[in-house]
Amino acid sequence: xxxxxxxxxxxxxxxxxxxxxxxxxxxxxxxxxxxxxxxxxxxxxxxxxxxxxxxxxxxxxxxxxxxxxxxxxxxxxxxxxxxxxxxxxxxxxxxxxxxxxxxxxxxxxxxxxxxxxxxxxxxxxxxxxxxxxxxxxxxxxxxx
Numbered sequence: 224x225x226x227x228x229x230x231x232x233x234x235x236x237x238x239x240x241x242x243x244x245x246x247x248x249x250x251x252x253x254x255x256x257x258x259x260x261x262x263x264x265x266x267x268x269x270x271x272x273x274x275x276x277x278x279x280x281x282x283x284x285x286x287x288x289x290x291x292x293x294x295x296x297x298x299x300x301x302x303x304x305x306x307x308x309x310x311x312x313x314x315x316x317x318x319x320x321x322x323x324x325x326x327x328x329x330x331x332x333x334x335x336x337x338x339x340x341x342x343x344x345x346x347x348x349x350x351x352x353x354x355x356x357x358x359x360x361x362x363x364x365x366x367x
Contacts, residue, residue: 234271238263240279253281260309261297270304277322279309284325286315288333295331305329313338 240263242256260275284291298305306326313323313336321338328334349355 234269236264236268236271236273238267238273238275238279240276242276242278242281256281261294264307265297268298268305271306273298273305273307275307275309277310280311280325283312283314283320284323286313290330290332291327292331294327295329298329306334 238260240256240260242259256278257280260279264273264275280291294307298307306328308324308326310322310324313321313325315321315338322343323339324337325333326335
């Protein structure tokens with residue numbers, strides 16, 4: 224028999240890093256953003272659902288990665304009922320990039336991921352790239 228969830232209360236903690244949505248080319252700044260999100264989460268999140276911003280993990284995650292074990296060090300150890308939801312960029316085996324949402328369990332396991340199906344032209348892909356000169360293609364591929 225299905226459980227009645229009408230009277231279930233789920234604590235929600237929202238962490239806003241107050242950082243620039245555009246990823247800085249400086250890796251140290253991106254590391255600082257992630258560290259700030261992790262420290263704030265450890266300080267305030269005790270159980271339930273933790274939500275980070277669209278750029279909560281300011282790094283590209285490859286599709287084949289199934290867990291982020293270092294993140295589990297910053298989630299409460301005494302509670303297995305915690306789920307972190309955040310935005311990040313995913314890249315698949317075809318080197319296609321997706322603005323994505325991932326859910327991370329307390330253990331660091333990525334339990335689910337959602338890839339945006341309709342990409343934004345010039346922001347998430349370059350239209351008609353096959354018709355561009357090779358020099359431009361290599362420049363674009365290095366910076367995406």
